[in-house]
Amino acid sequence: xxxxxxxxxxxxxxxxxxxxxxxxxxxxxxxxxxxxxxxxxxxxxxxxxxxxxxxxxxxxxxxxxxxxxxxxxxxxxxxxxxxxxxxxxxxxxxxxxxxxxxxxxxxxxxxxxxxxxxxxxxxxxxxxxxxxxxxxxxxxxxxxxxxxxxxxxxxxxxxxxxxxxxxxxxxxxxxxxxxxxxxxxxxxxxxxxxxxxxxxxxxxxxxxxxxxxxxxxxxxxxxxxxxxxxxxxxxxxxxxxxxxxxxxxxxxxxxxxxxxxxxxxxxxxxxxxxxxxxxxxxxxxxxxxxxxxxxxxxxxxxxxxxxxxxxxxxxxxxxxxxxxxxxxxxxxxxxxxxxxxxxxxxxxxxxxxxxxxxxxxxxxxxxxxxxxxxxxxxx
Amino acid sequence: xxxxxxxxxxxxxxxxxxxxxxxxxxxxxxxxxxxxxxxxxxxxxxxxxxxxxxxxxxxxxxxxxxxxxxxxxxxxxxxxxxxxxxxxxxxxxxxxxxxxxxxxxxxxxxxxxxxxxxxxxxxxxxxxxxxxxxxxxxxxxxxxxxxxxxxxxxxxxxxxxxxxxxxxxxxxxxxxxxxxxxxxxxxxxxxxxxxxxxxxxxxxxxxxxxxxxxxxxxxxxxxxxxxxxxxxxxxxxxxxxxxxxxxxxxxxxxxxxxxxxxxxxxxxxxxxxxxxxxxxxxxxxxxxxxxxxxxxxxxxxxxxxxxxxxxxxxxxxxxxxxxxxxxxxxxxxxxxxxxxxxxxxxxxxxxxxxxxxxxxxxxxxxxxxxxxxxxxxxx
Numbered sequence: 001x002x003x004x005x006x007x008x009x010x011x012x013x014x015x016x017x018x019x020x021x022x023x024x025x026x027x028x029x030x031x032x033x034x035x036x037x038x039x040x041x042x043x044x045x046x047x048x049x050x051x052x053x054x055x056x057x058x059x060x061x062x063x064x065x066x067x068x069x070x071x072x073x074x075x076x077x078x079x080x081x082x083x084x085x086x087x088x089x090x091x092x093x094x095x096x097x098x099x100x101x102x103x104x105x106x107x108x109x110x111x112x113x114x115x116x117x118x119x120x121x122x123x124x125x126x127x128x129x130x131x132x133x134x135x136x137x138x139x140x141x142x143x144x145x146x147x148x149x150x151x152x153x154x155x156x157x158x159x160x161x162x163x164x165x166x167x168x169x170x171x172x173x174x175x176x177x178x179x180x181x182x183x184x185x186x187x188x189x190x191x192x193x194x195x196x197x198x199x200x201x202x203x204x205x206x207x208x209x210x211x212x213x214x215x216x217x218x219x220x221x222x223x224x225x226x227x228x229x230x231x232x233x234x235x236x237x238x239x240x241x242x243x244x245x246x247x248x249x250x251x252x253x254x255x256x257x258x259x260x261x262x263x264x265x266x267x268x269x270x271x272x273x274x275x276x277x278x279x280x281x282x283x284x285x286x287x288x289x290x291x292x293x294x295x296x297x298x299x300x301x302x303x304x305x306x307x308x309x310x311x312x313x314x315x316x317x318x319x320x321x322x323x324x325x326x327x328x329x330x331x332x333x334x335x336x337x338x339x340x341x342x343x344x345x346x347x348x349x350x351x352x353x354x355x356x357x358x359x360x361x362x363x364x365x366x367x368x369x370x371x372x373x374x375x376x377x378x379x
Numbered sequence: 380x381x382x383x384x385x386x387x388x389x390x391x392x393x394x395x396x397x398x399x400x401x402x403x404x405x406x407x408x409x410x411x412x413x414x415x416x417x418x419x420x421x422x423x424x425x426x427x428x429x430x431x432x433x434x435x436x437x438x439x440x441x442x443x444x445x446x447x448x449x450x451x452x453x454x455x456x457x458x459x460x461x462x463x464x465x466x467x468x469x470x471x472x473x474x475x476x477x478x479x480x481x482x483x484x485x486x487x488x489x490x491x492x493x494x495x496x497x498x499x500x501x502x503x504x505x506x507x508x509x510x511x512x513x514x515x516x517x518x519x520x521x522x523x524x525x526x527x528x529x530x531x532x533x534x535x536x537x538x539x540x541x542x543x544x545x546x547x548x549x550x551x552x553x554x555x556x557x558x559x560x561x562x563x564x565x566x567x568x569x570x571x572x573x574x575x576x577x578x579x580x581x582x583x584x585x586x587x588x589x590x591x592x593x594x595x596x597x598x599x600x601x602x603x604x605x606x607x608x609x610x611x612x613x614x615x616x617x618x619x620x621x622x623x624x625x626x627x628x629x630x631x632x633x634x635x636x637x638x639x640x641x642x643x644x645x646x647x648x649x650x651x652x653x654x655x656x657x658x659x660x661x662x663x664x665x666x667x668x669x670x671x672x673x674x675x676x677x678x679x680x681x682x683x684x685x686x687x688x689x690x691x692x693x694x695x696x697x698x699x700x701x702x703x704x705x706x707x708x709x710x711x712x713x714x715x716x717x718x719x720x721x722x723x724x725x726x727x728x729x730x731x732x733x734x735x736x737x738x739x740x741x742x743x744x745x746x747x748x749x750x751x752x753x754x755x756x757x758x
Contacts, residue, residue: 087473091466098537126505126542129532130622153508158477163505165544243508 008221010228014148014235016242019168023148023231025224029175030062033109033136034069040171041132043106045072047097049120050111051080054138057181062111062136071107074100078116082267085119085154087163093123097131107132107170113139114146114274118164121152125167135172139182140190141275143174144197144230149238149251155267159332160259166243174231176224187217188311189275192254192282194226197233199282199303200250203353205229210306217310249357253347254282260332261316264324271320272313279312280319288369289348299351316373326370330363387600389607393527393614395621398547402527402610404603408554409441412488412515413448419550420511422485424451426476428499429490430459433517436560441490441515450486453479457495461646464498464533466542472502476510486511486549492518493525493653497543500531504546514551518561519569520654522553523576523609528617528630534646538711539638545622553610555603566596567690568654571633571661573605576612578661578682579629582732584608589685596689628736632726633661639711640695643703650699651692658691659698667748668727678730695752705749709742 004010009026024036037046046066050059055077063073076096078084097108108131110120117135124133137147153164179187194216198206215222234251241248258274258281265271286300304314316323323329333344344366345359384390388405403415416425425445429438434456442452455475457463476487487510489499496514503512516526532543558566573595577585594601613630620627637653637660644650665679683693695702702708712723723745724738 087466087470094466094535094542095537098535098541126532126544128541129530129543129545151508153505156473156477158474162477162507163473164508165505166508 008224010224012228012231012235014168015239016168019150019242021168021170021172023172023174023235025143025174025176025228025231027175027177029173030058030136030178031065033062033134033173034065034067034071036173037066037107037109037134037171038069038071041105041107041134043103043132044070045074045100045102045106046109046134047100047102047107048073048075048109048111049093049096049116049123050075050077051084051113051116052077053080054112054116058111058138058178062109078119080112080115081269082115082155084115085161087154087156089119090123090154093119094127097123097127102127102131104128104131107134109134109136110147111136111138112142113137114142117142117146118152118161119154121150121167121169122154122164125152125165130167133167133169135169137172137174138178140179140187140227141193142190143176143179143227144190145193145234145251147172147174148231148234149248150242159263160267168242172231174227176219176227179223180219184311185273189273189279191216191310192275192279192307192312194230195303195307196251196253196278196282197230199286199349199352200233200237200253200347200355201353202229202233203351205233206306206352213306213310246357249345250347250355253349253355254278254280254285256333256344256346257281257284260329261319261323263332264329265319265321276313279307280314280316283307283314284373285347286349287373288346288366289350291369292348292365295349295351295354299349302352323374326367326374329370330367333366334363387603389603391607391610391614393547394618395547398529398621400547400549400551402551402553402614404522404553404555404606404610406554406556408552409437409515409557410444412441412513412552413444413446413450415552416445416486416488416513416550417448417450420484420486420513422482422511423449424453424479424481424485425488425513426479426481426486427452427454427488427490428472428475428495428502429454429456430463430492430495431456432459433491433495437490437517437557441488457498459491459494460648461494461534463494464540466533466535468498469502469533472498473506476502476506481506481510483507483510486513488513488515489526490515490517491521492516493521496521496525497531497540498533500529500546500548501533501543504531504544509546512546512548514548516551516553517557519558519566519606520572521569522555522558522606523569524572524613524630526551526553527610527613528627529621538642539646547621551610553606555598555606558602559598563690564652568652568658570595570689571654571658571686571691573609574686575630575632575657575661576609578665578728578731579612579616579632579726579734580732581608581612582730584612585685585731592685592689625736628724629726629734632728632734633657633659633664635712635723635725636660636663639708640698640702642711643708644698644700655692658686659693659695662686662693663752664726665728666752667725667745668729670748671727671744674728674730674733678728681731702753705746705753708749709746712745713742 150168258277529547637656
């Protein structure tokens with residue numbers, strides 16, 4: 001399904017019937033956005049939702065590109081950070097879209113990372129019961145994960161992403177040029193999700209990453225390749241199971257632990273960002289699988305070695321400050337969406353690239369695992 | 380697709396593939412809700428959202444019925460009235476559902492009229508990106524219209540229903556027994572939507588209503604028949620065009636004018652309720668069609684005569700208090716969802732039961748029509 005354009009750009013088609021769309025990956029896509037959008041979407045208006053950091057860098061070139069193609073634009077810059085995924089900001093975005101009279105065939109563009117994409121995709125899906133929606137992810141994390149697949153939402157005091165909808169974008173434009181302005185920490189956090197695709201079901205991709213990660217970090221063709229393979233992997237899973245009734249849950253490898261750690265650190269990005277939680281969560285998922293005699297302890301060690309090599313945290317003790325006791329972490333997992341009748345749904349593994357969905361994990365097993373991990377971390 | 384049960388209950392199946400559901404119409408369904416729900420939905424928890432008026436009458440019997448079938452219940456009673464369809468109440472409902480740990484296979488029940496159904500259906504569709512949802516409409520309006528078809532939403536300062544989603548219920552339980560507690564005015568308002576189905580494309584049903592409306596108002600078999608024919612008519616349209624890309628717009632007959640009148644009266648139910656706005660709107664739609672030489676003026680007179688006979692308002696001058704000038708009414712229509720590139724989408728007609736979608740109505744024609752109507756009303 002992947003396709004190469006002459007300029008080195010990659011095109012991945014996500015075949016979801018009447019919700020099908022293309023993912024374009026390449027350098028300079030912000031400057032070419034007007035052309036890509038106007039050939040696909042009829043409406044002559046676009047509202048760009050961004051955050052203050054990203055907007056300062058890329059809002060003007062994007063508006064220029066849209067206006068050059070005859071698209072009238074309005075924009076809204078929101079505070080950067082996870083706290084923006086709130087009911088208050090959702091209402092604000094809806095209000096701006098209605099004020100601008102964005103109609104069903106007009107476009108709402110999410111220019112930013114996962115926070116902006118999730119919030120904007122939700123708003124675009126509920127204003128007039130759905131207007132056109134374009135993802136322009138500007139972080140590695142959002143380029144390889146959140147911009148693909150249609151999950152949108154906001155956080156509540158009960159947890160992350162507990163309110164939202166499935167809303168597939170009409171187009172994803174991933175400008176790889178913007179990744180050069182990411183901090184190393186942000187790039188690493190996104191890389192955790194790239195590695196995840198290998199760990200789910202592509203052991204060869206994981207091995208390729210172990211060998212080529214330095215090239216992926218330094219940019220160029222290896223980076224584009226890693227992003228394209230990640231998007232393709234995610235698209236394949238989404239097409240097989242759009243609404244997460246089965247296989248799609250595999251994408252949550254490392255996320256049940258990871259979300260609990262994010263909640264436990266109050267979503268304080270100084271202590272832990274999403275991708276870091278996922279990195280630790282993936283190591284924990286492999287170790288927990290080994291403890292249940294499902295996988296070899298060596299796999300967990302190999303996963304940890306690679307993630308540590310690229311500079312990601314891999315242990316609970318890598319998180320600065322105190323963590324709450326194990327039963328509070330467990331409670332955060334149980335409030336996660338992935339719960340059925342009191343049993344926890346976990347992604348476990350038989351080894352590198354051999355993940356599977358277990359929907360009958362007894363909370364007591366998780367509790368004793370966490371208790372042991374935290375006891376040994378405190379020695 | 381309609382089916383009769385031994386107790387006189389009617390079952391209408393809405394064949395929407397994986398979103399298919401049944402509409403049950405009959406007396407005593409509140410008392411039988413536990414059985415109907417527990418055979419269809421796995422989860423053992425239900426959250427009932429209602430309003431203070433309806434809750435005072437029916438919340439206890441409904442909870443008793445659910446608990447008798449082993450379903451754990453929580454409930455929330457909101458203020459009655461259109462103002463409850465707000466972002467604030469949406470957030471409140473989501474919060475209660477998360478607090479109660481309603482999971483994906485648990486049930487959210489909307490017990491009430493259209494306001495409760497629209498708000499609750501929206502919340503049920505966004506909490507955990509969708510939990511199970513049962514409509515228990517308690518007004519005639521919601522039994523024949525808003526509970527069927529999956530449109531949900533809230534109002535904003537820009538207009539009605541401008542934020543929402545399509546969320547088909549898993550089941551509709553329309554207890555016709557509760558209609559006896561409606562005020563005559565409320566019943567009449569719902570009847571406007573019943574008559575609408577005749578006017579859209581069933582001239583024989585409209586003629587049947589002209590002859591049998593007294594029996595429909597007094598209850599019994601004729602009432603059940605009118606509700607079942609209405610639900611079947613709506614279901615047929617929804618199945619043909621679930622997301623309102625074409626034919627479904629016919630259901631808006633009378634609604635573009637009606638919504639503008641509701642906005643113009645600040646949704647003040649002392650002055651105008653939805654069904655009354657639709658009644659006046661349907662007469663206006665027929666008169667406007669005649670003015671455009673699409674229909675005979677006699678059809679408008681026949682529509683008005685019938686609606687007036689049952690006691691519904693049919694003219695702008697039937698609305699108490701001042702109305703804003705025509706251009707403000709027009710502006711309210713243009714902010715309606717049914718706008719494409721500046722042209723108004725109207726449901727026009729060639730006569731009784733011969734409605735059609737016109738998506739190219741020039742605002743200037745509407746303005747001059749309204750100006751003339753209001754000038755003559757003021758003589």
